[in-house]
Amino acid sequence: MLNRFFIYFDKYRKHLIGGVICVALEAMFELVIPLIMADIIDVGVVTRDTHYILQKSLAMVACALISLLLGAIYARLAARAGQGFGAELRKAEYRKVQGFSFSNMDHFSTPSLITRLTSDITILQNAICNGIRPMVRGPVMMVMALAMSIKMSPQLAVVFLTAIPVLAICLVLILHKLRPMYGKMQKALDRVNSIVQENLTAIRTVKSYVKGDSECMKFSAVNDTFRASSEMAFHYAALNMPCFQFVMYATILCILWFGGNFIHVGTMQVGQLTGFLSYVLQILNSLMMISNVFLMLSRSMTSAYRISEVLDEPVGITDGTGSRTVEHGSIDFEHVSFKYQETAKEFVLSDISLHIGAGQMVGIIGGTGSAKSSLVQLIPRLYDVTAGCLKIDGHDVKEYPLAPLRDAVGMVLQKNTLFTGTIRENLKWGNENATDEELDWACRIACADEFLSRMPEGYDTDLGQGGVNVSGGQKQRLCIARALLKRPKVLIFDDSTSAVDTATEAKIRRRLAENLKDTTKIIITQRISSIENADLIVVLEDGKINEAGTHEELLAHNPIYRDIYEFQQKGATA
Known part of the structure; x- marks a missing residue:
């Protein structure tokens, strides 16, 4: 599982290898110290050779x-390698999420994705920063100290060799309990x-509802x-330390007991036992490090699995195979059906057949839940059709690369979103190279110039997080201006003037008709007054086209449209 993440070390491979070499050399130099100490006691102290003691002490x-x-x-x-690894992995996961279709996003909740991008990656990152040292040092010190101790006294080495299986059993039992607990903790x-x-x-x-x-x-x-x-989880993780300490102190007591007997009978010297004890402590500390590494890896494996789920998620919508660009903006729905999940029993849209000519203004009206928004989201491939075919300029939308296709379709959605920053920065999402003249042009058509002139700093006014410094109607007009700056071939308004008064909405419609004659305009609305002059009006009911025609035709023949019209007329005169 963890092997797949090594590619994110590519830029930091030298730091990783250098860190491993430093830890291995550090362990070797530390392992020499007990040998020197044994010599000081058995040679320097016994012979009272001050020069020898000083020489060995300096060593x-x-x-x-x-x-x-x-x-x-x-x-x-290690810090460079670990932090660099975390940054590269975070970028890769974020890039993957940016490529997700709406159907992919439905598989993961937003908070879960945030946790996977932050907490889970931090756990892996810390495992690298804090794990290289014990991961390398533990085995190196254990093997070398084991060899040195066996060389010094094979009989005493048997004592702690029996302790290793006991420690291993304790570790396996703890890890068996911990693994599922870390998964529950992250969820x-x-x-x-x-x-x-x-x-x-x-x-x-x-x-407002006093629900604090x-x-x-x-x-x-x-x-x-x-x-x-x-x-x-941490209760079981904490058991690791007392288990190891119990075994370690029991091992030391046994070594002191048997070692004392060996000294008493003359088969071992005091310095030799001192050096042997140092190696035993190093071996036991190495085992402690290795056990901590396993605990760290156990938690890292849980996070690695959660990150892999995101990285391995097959992207629902892939780039088209061709290199086409949208030139005119005509749209054809040919027996299109759609459902959000393949396992769903019913279609959201059923057998939609509709032709929208380039430059036409088309209105879409229908009751709540009639799938108006679902219909227009198929045009820029925010979702893909389940059955049938959707064409733009006579070509299947799947033949267009996603970037130029979506760049040619301007969408002002039901939920208007502005980002932290200035008005200028938000508008330039539509065209990052837009001049002030182009900003003025878009804002004039969207009637945003009416309130921008009252803003203290004009385009450089800070909107706050999510555009909290502007009203709902002002936010909608800024979003319309942002879409206009794209100069799209297809412009979609998804109930995007609901917070704007009817007089301002009429101005926006008129200016759109005057300035975007060649742009195909699709307007989803609940107000018949917004679309009565449209070239074509589509009445949707339960995901199907009930009827399509002009305002006069629908008023004469379609009961659903006529009922909506009469109800709104009564409301207007009441």
Whole structure:
């Protein structure tokens, strides 16, 4: 599982290899110190050779300083490798998410994707930064210290060789319990993020309904679930230390007991036992490091699996095979049917056949749930048709590369979104190279110039997060201006003037007709007054075309359209 992530080390391979070499050398220099110490006691102290003791002491200091220097170099290299790896993996996952279709996004909740992009990647990143040292140092020190200790006293080596299987059994039992708990913990964190995001996004609604206390209770419930799952996981993880300490101290006591007997009978010297104990401690510490690595890897595996789910998600909508661009903007629905999930029993749209000529203005009207928005989202391939064929300029939309196709279709959606930044920065989403003259042109058609002139800093006025500094109608007009700056061949308004008064809406319609004669315009609305002058009006009912025609034709023959018209006329005169 973790092997697949090594490609994200490509830019930092030298740092990773350098860190591994530094840790291995550091361990070797530290392993020399017990040998020198044994010589000092058994040779220097016994013979009272001050020069020898001083010489060996300086050698010990030199080894310690070199180990210290290598440790410092490793820390720098490991930090570069770990942080770089995290940055590259985060970029790759974010790029993958950007390529998702709406159907892909339906597989993952937004809070879960945020957790996978932040918490899960941070866990992997920390595993690299904090794991290289014990991962390399542990086995190197264990093998070398084991060889040295066996060389010094094969009889005593048997004592801690029996301790290794005991420690291994403890570790396996702990990991067996921990693995599923880490998965539950990350899922609980997803739910915490979900509640936080939902609450902060709808904070005005929460306050207006005075639901702050109930939201706090809801958050407390999911937060307690996360706390409980975390406590349980770390409870088992914490058992690792006492198990190892128990085995380690029991091993030391046995070695001191048997080693003391060997010294008493003269088969071992004091310095030899001291050096042997140092190696035993290093072996046991190495085993402790290795066990911590396994615990870290166990948690990392959970996060790696969650990240892999995102990276392995097959993209629902892929680029077209051709190199076409939209030139005119005519649209043909040929027996199109659509459902959001393949397993769904019923189609959202059924057998839609419709021709929209280039430059025409087409109105779409229908009751709530008649799939008006679903219909227009098929045009820029936000979703793909399930059955039938959708053509633009006589060619299947799947023949167009996604970028030029979507660039040729301007959409002003039901939910208008502005981003943190200035008005200028938001408008330039439509055309990043737009001049002030082009901004003026788009804002004049969208009637945004009426309030921009009152803004203290004009285009450089800061909108705040999500455009909180402007009203709903102003936000809609800015979104219309942003779409116009694309100079699209097809322009879609999905109920995007619902917050604008009828007089301003009439101005926008008139200016659109005057300035975008060659642009195909599709208007989804609940107001008949918005589309009565359209070239074609489509009445949708339950995902099917009930009838299509001009305002006069539908008023004369279509009962659904006539009922809507008469109801709105009564409302206007009431």
